[in-house]
Amino acid sequence: MSVVILYGTETGTAEDVSDAVADVLAEHTEVETFDMTDYAIEDLDPANFYVVICSTYGDGELPSSALPFFDLLDEETPDLTGLRFAVFGLGDQVYEDTFNRGGEICAEKLSALGATQVGTHGRHDASSADKPKDLASDWAGEIIALAARD
Numbered sequence: 001m002s003v004v005i006l007y008g009t010e011t012g013t014a015e016d017v018s019d020a021v022a023d024v025l026a027e028h029t030e031v032e033t034f035d036m037t038d039y040a041i042e043d044l045d046p047a048n049f050y051v052v053i054c055s056t057y058g059d060g061e062l063p064s065s066a067l068p069f070f071d072l073l074d075e076e077t078p079d080l081t082g083l084r085f086a087v088f089g090l091g092d093q094v095y096e097d098t099f100n101r102g103g104e105i106c107a108e109k110l111s112a113l114g115a116t117q118v119g120t121h122g123r124h125d126a127s128s129a130d131k132p133k134d135l136a137s138d139w140a141g142e143i144i145a146l147a148a149r150d
């Protein structure tokens with residue numbers, strides 16, 4: 001089993017966060033990181049553990065690098081039964097009603113196709129004093145046991 005990190009970003013924060021999470025997880029297991037735009041949905045494999053790191057844009061929508069991946073999933077509706085994933089979302093509390101919707105949309109869409117979310121759903125708030133990479137590294141430490149299972 002290896003860990004596949006898929007990030008969705010508009011301006012690069014989720015990519016930086018992915019690198020920080022990869023650094024933590026790579027001490028325990030094999031890790032590959034992809035922009036969602038570059039990951040073929042045919043390659044989704046229940047033998048891997050997926051870490052989804054995604055920001056929120058527009059009015060509580062997915063960022064542009066996540067859109068082609070999820071549009072294809074909506075079209076192809078593959079059966080993702082047995083696939084396990086964890087989510088770390090990025091957002092900003094100033095967008096009260098749509099705070100962190102991007103990561104939540106990812107979790108909802110993957111779960112609707114049969115995949116199973118595990119671990120705590122991480123949420124960064126850009127209005128907080130927390131640095132996204134620090135918060136995500138702490139979160140990665142919490143999901144190591146899940147990601148390194150088997």
Ligand SMILES: Cc1cc2nc3c(=O)[nH]c(=O)nc-3n(C[C@H](O)[C@H](O)[C@H](O)COP(=O)(O)O)c2cc1C
Pocket residue numbers: 008009010011012013014015055056057058059060061063090091092093095098099100101126
């Ligand atoms: C135009 C714009 C719209 C945004 N909309 C939301 C939103 O609806 N909900 C939310 O929680 N954050 C929203 N954000 C905040 C971003 O998700 C947050 O700054 C995030 O860290 C950006 O990550 P990225 O650089 O990986 O895209 C928005 C930011 C911008 C600039």
